[in-house]
Amino acid sequence: MANITTEKTRVVQAQPASIMAVLAPAVGWLIPGAGHMIQKRWIRGLLLFVSIAMLFLLGLAMQGRIYKANGGDILDILGFIGDVGAGGLYILTLTNDWGQGAIAFATADYGTKFMIVAGLLNFIAVADAYHIAIGKKR
């Protein structure tokens, strides 16, 4: 009985915080998939980078609109939270003044949603990189 309790306790206990537990999510946010790559999950990282970057760039190419931090409207704020998840791609888009597409046709609206979803997917990838860093996932 005592052994079972000890075993359970060992499984539940978190590993001590390491530099990687901070670095992997930060790098993963800035460059999608990089949080996995610095932990030597090369193929996973590459697939995440291609998927998230392609979705974001397709959104831009479809004349999608990028949300900025100044939105007073709740939907604008939610759009900003989604967009900012794309990290470096979002910063690059803002600095180059891309993503100003006027929603004049349906695909531009799809593009806007593509960019938001790319950011949200990157949040999931960041959480996954963190779980790998703390040993919760292989």
Place this chain on the structure above:
Amino acid sequence: MTITLNHFSAAAVFALFASIVFGITHRETTREMVRYGLYCFAMFLGGVLVAGWAMWVLRR
């Protein structure tokens, strides 16, 4: 450069990339990742087709 996708193409592209991310982040082993990714892709596209036919039936 401007890309124009129709509704189904946009849904297929979305399903492909979202499924890859879901597969990698929600499962542990490579085999499970591939299976879950394919499952998500099928569910996304299946959902689009079912919703499309449902709207077609409702419109009649």
